Structure formats: structure tokens, C-alpha cells
Amino acid sequence: MTLGTYLLYVAAVALLVATPGPTMLMCMTNALNHGPRRAMTAVAGSIAAQLLVMLLSVMGLGALLAASETAFTTAKVVGAAYLIWLGIKTFRSGASALSVEGGEPADTPRRSFFLQGLLVGASNPKAILFFAALFPQFLNPAAPMAPQFAILALTFMAFEFAVLTTCALSVARLAPMLRKRGPVRWINRICGGLFTLMGGLLLLTRRAA
Numbered sequence: 735m736t737l738g739t740y741l742l743y744v745a746a747v748a749l750l751v752a753t754p755g756p757t758m759l760m761c762m763t764n765a766l767n768h769g770p771r772r773a774m775t776a777v778a779g780s781i782a783a784q785l786l787v788m789l790l791s792v793m794g795l796g797a798l799l800a801a802s803e804t805a806f807t808t809a810k811v812v813g814a815a816y817l818i819w820l821g822i823k824t825f826r827s828g829a830s831a832l833s834v835e836g837g838e839p840a841d842t843p844r845r846s847f848f849l850q851g852l853l854v855g856a857s858n859p860k861a862i863l864f865f866a867a868l869f870p871q872f873l874n875p876a877a878p879m880a881p882q883f884a885i886l887a888l889t890f891m892a893f894e895f896a897v898l899t900t901c902a903l904s905v906a907r908l909a910p911m912l913r914k915r916g917p918v919r920w921i922n923r924i925c926g927g928l929f930t931l932m933g934g935l936l937l938l939t940r941r942a943a
Contacts, residue, residue, distance in 0.1 A: 736874075743872045743886060744893075751893045756817060756932050760854045761898045762905045763824055763925045764847060770906035775844045777898045779851025781891050787856055788887050791865035806859055810936060813857035817933030820854070825926025858936060 757780045765773035873882050 739872055739874075740885070740889075744889060746868070747890050747893050751890070751897050756854050756857065756929065757851070757894075757898065758901055759925055759928055759932075760820075760850065761901045763922065764850075765902040765905040766909050767922070768847070769909075770902055772844055772847045773902035773906065774899065775847040776851035776854075777895065777902060779848040779853075780855035780898065781851075781895055782848075783852045783855025784861075784891060784894055785887060787861050788865050788869075788883075788890070791862050792869065792883060809859035809862075810939060813859060814933040814936040816853055816857050817936065818930050820850070821926045821929030821931075821933060823926070824929055825923050 760780070761773055761777055764776050869883065869886060872886060873879065
């Protein structure tokens, strides 16, 4: 892989990661409702999911989803159902569970946020197809595959971590002001609607012909 090829990959990843999606929305709502620490736990889960998706793509699951309508539909329905469930849950949640001072509720285990990040990050079968199609464009078949894959995967994860961390910390800084002025309930309703919309749009997606 040449430097020019790598820089082209970096540009593609930067554009992809900066585009708002379910993981970014999840990160922001968690920072608002549960504080930056739990939001960062969800970020860790999302990053782990992205690594898993990339590994599955390389191992051939992307080819399976591309070839099998049944496999793709099953993965799509499961992912969409989770996003819709998360949307309904967020929509129905009241104002932030945090105090105005910004303390974090002790009764919410952090592992549940990691699991949430893991599920949201892995909820879209299109991501597996995307990585299955993306990676070969930047790999040199004459060079060892493992180091090249490691570089591409670590680059993507670094960009994803930087963007999601920025979102979490930025929203967390605004959270005390938002809780004092009372719009958190409406923000939750908007975010819940967006999660549900993303789940519905995922149901409408089709495999590339």
C-alpha cells in the first residue's frame, strides 16, 4: 500500500465517520442523559463492534450477505428491530436522570452501555458489505495482508474514537445548561424519533444487485 493510497483511504474514512449516524446519535444521547463516562463506555462498545465488523468482512461474512438474500434480510431485520426498540425507549424516557450538578446515576451499570454501543455499532449489515467492498480497494495483493489490514482497521477506529469522543464531551459540557432550561425531554423525543427512523430506513435497504 503506497502513501497515496493510504491518504485516499484516510479521506474516505474521515468523510464516512463525520457523517451522522446511529452511533453518533447514541453517543450524544448517552452524554446528555447519563454523563460522559457512560457515554464513553458506549463509545468503547461501538469501537469494538466496528473492529468485529471489519474482521467479519475479511473472513467472508460480507460475501455471504452479498450472496444470500435470506442472510442479509435476517441481519437487517434484527438490526432494525434493535434501533427501533432503542428509539422507542429513548422517546419515552423523561428528563435526564442526572442531577443539575452533573452527577451520574449509580444504579445504571456501565456494562449495559458497552453492550448498547456494541449492538448499535453492529446493527447495520450494510457496514459489513461496505468494509468487504472497501478494504480490497486499498490492499496490495503482492504484500502481506495482515499488516495492511491492521493499518486500515486502526486508522478507522482512531477516526471513529476521535469523532465520538468529541461528540460525547461536547454534549456533556452543554448538559448542565440544557437540564436547567428543561428541553431534555424534547431532545430525547427527537433523538428517539431519529433512532426509529434509522431503523425504518434500514428495513428498506436492499443488497446491491
